[in-house]
Amino acid sequence: MPSASNTLVAASPDDADTILRLVAGSGLPIDGLAEQVDRVLVLRDGGGGLAGCALVEAYPPYGLLRSVAVDERRRTAGAGTALVVGALSR
8 A cells, every 4th residue: 555655635726737647648548637637536645746646527326437547656556546445435
């Protein structure tokens, strides 16, 4: 799992460019993502940098998990799992 210095929080508007680069760089579609940045969950590392992101789009009564991306340097450390669990629990 991510270390205690990592934090799951809602993305801020200032995170939009970083989220779009991270998602696109992971080979995932970014269509419609910029308009939903306020609903994206991000994982911040101890220095405040963005280590990963995830979004659940609402289609009541269902949700679509999308845009789960983790910075390459932080993969295999449980960041993706933490993001999915956090996003689904929202």
